[in-house]
Amino acid sequence: MKNIAVWGFSWVPAFAHGLVRDLRVRWxxxxxxxxxxxxxxxxxxxxxxxxxxKHPFGLVPAVEADGATLVESGAIVYAVAEQSPALLPAERRIETLTWMFSALNTVEPPLWNLFVIDxxxxxxxxxxxxxxxxxxEARARLAALADTLDGREYLLDRFGAADILMVTALRFVRHTALVAEFPSLDDYVKRCEARPAFQAALRNQLAGYMRHAPAAA
Ligand SMILES: N[C@@H](CCC(=O)N[C@@H](CS)C(=O)NCC(=O)O)C(=O)O
Structure with missing residues (x-):
C-alpha cells in the first residue's frame, strides 16, 4: 500500500473523540x-x-491507497494487516480472521447498541x-470475552489485527464501568491502549478535531 490517505470526520462532539472508526485504521x-x-x-x-x-453510505472511514478507495473499517484493517506479518501472521491467519469477525459481528453490536442508547x-x-x-446483553458478551482473555495478554499468542478491532469495539462502552467489571478485560484494554501505535493514532485523530473545532460562541 502506498500513497495512503485516511478519511475521518473533521469534527465530532467530545463524547465521540477517540471512538470514530477511522481510529482503528490509523492504529x-x-x-x-x-x-x-x-x-x-x-x-x-x-x-x-x-x-x-468515495463511500457508498457516506460514512467514515474511507481510505484512498494506490489509486483505489477502500471502505469498511474491518476490511481496511484487514487490507493493512495483509501488508504486515506482525498483524496477520501467516500461521495464525484463520484464527486472526475469526477474532476479527468476532470483534465486529459478535462483540461490537451489543456495545454499539448501548452507546447509541446512552x-x-x-x-x-x-x-x-x-x-x-x-x-x-453487553455484560453477557463481555463476561464471555473476559473468560477467553483470562490468563492471556492478547486474543492470540501475540498482539495482532484482531486486537485492534476488539479494543476499538470495547471503547464504545468506555462511558460505563462495564469493562472495569472484568479485570482480564480491563487489563487487556489498558495493555493495548498503552502501545505507542495506539497513542499515535489517537493523537492524529484528535489533532484533526482540534484543528477544525467550531469557534466558541
Ligand atoms: N461498518 C462501518 C460503520 C461505519 C460507521 O458507522 N461510521 C460512523 C462513524 S464511526 C459514521 O460515519 N457515522 C455517520 C452516520 O451514521 O451517518 C465501518 O466499520 O466502517
Whole structure:
C-alpha cells in the first residue's frame, strides 16, 4: 500500500473523540509502519455526491491507497494487516480472521447498541426502558470475552489485527464501568491502549478535531 490517505470526520462532539472508526485504521497503519495522510470530511458533507463517490453510505472511514478507495473499517484493517506479518501472521491467519469477525459481528453490536442508547438517545423516554436489557446483553458478551482473555495478554499468542478491532469495539462502552467489571478485560484494554501505535493514532485523530473545532460562541 502506498500513497495512503485516511478519511475521518473533521469534527465530532467530545463524547465521540477517540471512538470514530477511522481510529482503528490509523492504529493498524501505525502498527504496520505505513505512512499515511489524513483527510477530513465535514459530517454535514458526508452525503455530498463527491464524498458518496468515495463511500457508498457516506460514512467514515474511507481510505484512498494506490489509486483505489477502500471502505469498511474491518476490511481496511484487514487490507493493512495483509501488508504486515506482525498483524496477520501467516500461521495464525484463520484464527486472526475469526477474532476479527468476532470483534465486529459478535462483540461490537451489543456495545454499539448501548452507546447509541446512552449517547445518541439518552434523553428520549424509550431509552430508559430499553437500557437495562441492553446493559445485560453487553455484560453477557463481555463476561464471555473476559473468560477467553483470562490468563492471556492478547486474543492470540501475540498482539495482532484482531486486537485492534476488539479494543476499538470495547471503547464504545468506555462511558460505563462495564469493562472495569472484568479485570482480564480491563487489563487487556489498558495493555493495548498503552502501545505507542495506539497513542499515535489517537493523537492524529484528535489533532484533526482540534484543528477544525467550531469557534466558541
Ligand atoms: N461498518 C462501518 C460503520 C461505519 C460507521 O458507522 N461510521 C460512523 C462513524 S464511526 C459514521 O460515519 N457515522 C455517520 C452516520 O451514521 O451517518 C465501518 O466499520 O466502517
Amino acid at each position: 493498524a497503519l501505525e502498527e504496520a509502519g505505513l505512512a499515511y495522510e489524513s483527510r477530513w470530511i465535514d459530517p454535514a458533507q458526508r452525503h455530498s455526491p463527491a464524498y458518496r463517490r 449517547r445518541l438517545h439518552g434523553d428520549e423516554p424509550w431509552a430508559a426502558l430499553r437500557r437495562p436489557g441492553a446493559v445485560e
